Amino acid sequence: MGEVVGVDHIYLGEGESDFPEVCRKIIAGEKVPHVIRGAAVLGEAIPVNRKATIGGIVEIGRGCWRGCAFCSPAMRTLRHRPLEKILEDVRVNLIYGQKDIILHSEDFFSYGYCMGKPDEKKILELVTAVKQLHPKTIDVSHLSLASVHQSQGLLRAISEVVGVGSSQNHMSAWIGIETVSCRILEMHMPNKARPAKIGNWPEIVRDCYRLFAEESWLPVASLVLGLPGETAEDVIKTTDLVESLMDYTGLMLPLFFTTIADTKLGGRRGFAGEDALPEHWQLVGLCLEYNLRHLKKLHRLYRERMTAGPAVHAALKGINLMADIMLSKYMKRMKRGEPPN
Numbered sequence: 001m002g003e004v005v006g007v008d009h010i011y012l013g014e015g016e017s018d019f020p021e022v023c024r025k026i027i028a029g030e031k032v033p034h035v036i037r038g039a040a041v042l043g044e045a046i047p048v049n050r051k052a053t054i055g056g057i058v059e060i061g062r063g064c065w066r067g068c069a070f071c072s073p074a075m076r077t078l079r080h081r082p083l084e085k086i087l088e089d090v091r092v093n094l095i096y097g098q099k100d101i102i103l104h105s106e107d108f109f110s111y112g113y114c115m116g117k118p119d120e121k122k123i124l125e126l127v128t129a130v131k132q133l134h135p136k137t138i139d140v141s142h143l144s145l146a147s148v149h150q151s152q153g154l155l156r157a158i159s160e161v162v163g164v165g166s167s168q169n170h171m172s173a174w175i176g177i178e179t180v181s182c183r184i185l186e187m188h189m190p191n192k193a194r195p196a197k198i199g200n201w202p203e204i205v206r207d208c209y210r211l212f213a214e215e216s217w218l219p220v221a222s223l224v225l226g227l228p229g230e231t232a233e234d235v236i237k238t239t240d241l242v243e244s245l246m247d248y249t250g251l252m253l254p255l256f257f258t259t260i261a262d263t264k265l266g267g268r269r270g271f272a273g274e275d276a277l278p279e280h281w282q283l284v285g286l287c288l289e290y291n292l293r294h295l296k297k298l299h300r301l302y303r304e305r306m307t308a309g310p311a312v313h314a315a316l317k318g319i320n321l322m323a324d325i326m327l328s329k330y331m332k333r334m335k336r337g338e339p340p341n
């Protein structure tokens with residue numbers, strides 16, 4: 001804060017609580033603070049959408065209890081919407097032309113989380129009820145690898161209810177690997193592997209990738225580079241892990257650490273290209289190689305969720321081929337430990 005950003009007001013927090021009242025005051029010309037912090041609402045108070053959402057996203061809950069130091073959902077209390085509200089949102093999406101549904105939360109397996117483990121009954125009840133509304137496909141937005149590892153049978157049961165391999169060819173989810181340096185995990189993400197120990201994290205990641213492949217789930221993984229205190233040795237550990245996952249289909253997204261206000265690392269400086277060590281560029285280059293290797297297959301698999309005609313698909317194929325040619329020179333540079341340009 002204190003930065004000049006050229007706007008009159010900044011609203012931080014959830015929109016459903018105080019935002020309408022703030023707007024009313026601004027329109028009425030009443031005095032409103034420069035920075036407004038909106039309160040969180042209860043799960044039951046998250047309203048049903050009026051029309052379809054982008055990608056058919058239906059919120060099932062908010063917040064995360066794992067408390068990673070760089071993450072904003074970690075600052076929100078974990079809460080979930082009642083089943084009927086979720087189904088109402090799915091119905092609205094389907095009525096307004098959406099065919100595919102993505103169930104959104106920070107960790108799908110935390111729906112109804114109680115006594116330190118996923119509530120399998122509640123999660124399967126939710127998936128079954130959504131399936132009975134007949135969307136073309138069902139996906140989940142985010143999954144915690146620790147939760148999946150803890151309840152591997154649940155992931156298999158979800159695949160069966162959704163009909164992976166019969167009604168739809170795959171399911172996908174965004175996952176956070178972030179790093180496999182246990183030292184960095186202990187510093188900034190001490191709850192990442194719970195209920196397992198942090199030391200088991202590399203094994204958890206590998207086991208989950210095996211499970212995803214067996215069950216035709218496509219993981220889109222994020223890695224965080226440049227967390228405070230990270231050394232070349234920490235980065236090499238993550239690079240070794242990515243090497244071991246190269247044959248599993250998915251996407252790998254290396255992100256430079258960015259500070260987010262109000263998080264535990266909010267006061268730290270973000271990580272920039274000029275801070276990157278050769279080992280960081282090698283990891284980014286390897287992730288690019290991984291993504292280029294799987295992009296064509298992903299395009300083929302994602303076709304069932306796309307309404308685009310043959311011309312668009314032909315263009316996308318062309319873009320894929322171009323990406324191979326155009327990006328390979330940057331990939332080679334980075335794999336040598338050099339910046340891309």
Ligand code: SF4
Nearest residue numbers: 064066067068071074
């Ligand atoms: S597990 Fe993911 S969502 Fe939860 S606090 Fe950590 S980074 Fe954030």
